[in-house]
Amino acid sequence: MTLIIRALEKTDLSFIHHLNNEYSIMSYWFEEPYQSLSELENLYTKHILDETERRFIVEEGSTSVGVVELLEINFIHRTCEVLIIIDPQYANNGYAKKAFKMAIDYAFLVLNMNKVYLYVDIKNEKAVHIYQSNNFEIEGTLKEHFYTRGEYRDCYVMGLLKRNWVNKNDDDLSHIR
Numbered sequence: 359m360t361l362i363i364r365a366l367e368k369t370d371l372s373f374i375h376h377l378n379n380e381y382s383i384m385s386y387w388f389e390e391p392y393q394s395l396s397e398l399e400n401l402y403t404k405h406i407l408d409e410t411e412r413r414f415i416v417e418e419g420s421t422s423v424g425v426v427e428l429l430e431i432n433f434i435h436r437t438c439e440v441l442i443i444i445d446p447q448y449a450n451n452g453y454a455k456k457a458f459k460m461a462i463d464y465a466f467l468v469l470n471m472n473k474v475y476l477y478v479d480i481k482n483e484k485a486v487h488i489y490q491s492n493n494f495e496i497e498g499t500l501k502e503h504f505y506t507r508g509e510y511r512d513c514y515v516m517g518l519l520k521r522n523w524v525n526k527n528d529d530d531l532s533h534i535r
Contacts, residue, residue, distance in 0.1 A: 361453060364414060377443050412431065418453065424445055424457055427442075429441065431471075438474055442457060474517065475517040477503070
């Protein structure tokens with residue numbers, strides 16, 4: 359597997375649009391689903407120079423298989439939020455676990471974050487397992503914190519401190535382009 363993460367480019371927006379319109383993804387995604395391509399283009403232009411965000415395409419060879427994002431980057435408190443989506447047609451290949459680790463490596467080694475956190479629907483057991491396998495701990499539960507598919511949903515807040523992070527690549531960032 360030659361998986362890499364690379365910076366999101368404007369030419370990737372049609373792939374992002376595809377992901378944002380995938381029902382199985384958006385049922386666990388805590389943002390407004392089904393954005394138009396023109397809305398995505400506007401958001402891209404608005405946030406391209408935003409220092410509090412980093413967005414990456416996950417690629418296997420020349421095929422885009424997902425996206426991973428570091429958001430709410432705070433250079434004072436050294437914290438950021440991480441999000442990941444793998445295209446369902448590429449699920450169950452180990453891409454999520456590997457790409458997630460790459461993003462965490464980037465947060466700690468490149469951005470020098472002290473803590474990376476995330477929010478995850480408590481019903482998304484597969485994602486919780488991936489996060490826990492990367493040493494994330496459940497720090498709390500937010501009751502009815504997100505509204506999706508006509509109901510309020512509980513979510514876990516999970517976090518990983520740099521001192522608890524295990525980097526098995528010994529600072530090798532060759533998988534990040």
